[in-house]
Amino acid sequence: MAPVDLGKAFASITTHWDPHIVGELNGQCVKCVKFAGEFVWHKHDSEDELFLVHRGQLHMRLRDGVVLIGPGQFFVVPHGVEHQPYAPEEVEVVLFEPASTLNTGNVRNRLTKDVLKRL
């Protein structure tokens, strides 16, 4: 019967591009993840993805521009939309997305995480 503390969750994460599940509801997951550098261009064919920035500045590259997302701001990437997260400096991001969402979407590479850690 205790809340999840996002600050403590991020403090326990020592890896990048490695989403950790911190909550579940209605078939959706809440995930904490630290970004640093460039991720892979990808899309999710049927899942919308919410990026809420906890600390730092996230550059969400889309094919037609860049969305800058700072602390206390969120952005929803609709399904089917190609995107590339870019973090010039480390960013702490809270994700809300279906439990089934694969981090690299339609791409498989060394960053793909098939099994996620839980905090």
Next chain:
Amino acid sequence: MAPVDLGKAFASITTHWDPHIVGELNGQCVKCVKFAGEFVWHKHDSEDELFLVHRGQLHMRLRDGVVLIGPGQFFVVPHGVEHQPYAPEEVEVVLFEPASTLNTGNVRNRLTKDVLKRL
């Protein structure tokens, strides 16, 4: 192509117990709401509800105790669980829940909001 800024969203809300839709994804809604005082005891038969505190301290009363939720913390009330939000002082809360969720759940009273504003 701009992110949603939670601080600006809350700054524009002048009412209490009046959820405003600020985002939608995967059939779920992101809502900003200001709590002040006591809400009604209620439950949601089939919908889990996430309460993320942006500012202030939320007391989530459950039948077997109270969960204190502060800034940067969240708590999920599972479907079927009776709860009563209580805010001794004003609290800014971000909700994640299905688009269909009625704020007063299985209860109807003067606080029930059938139609939500959008920011």
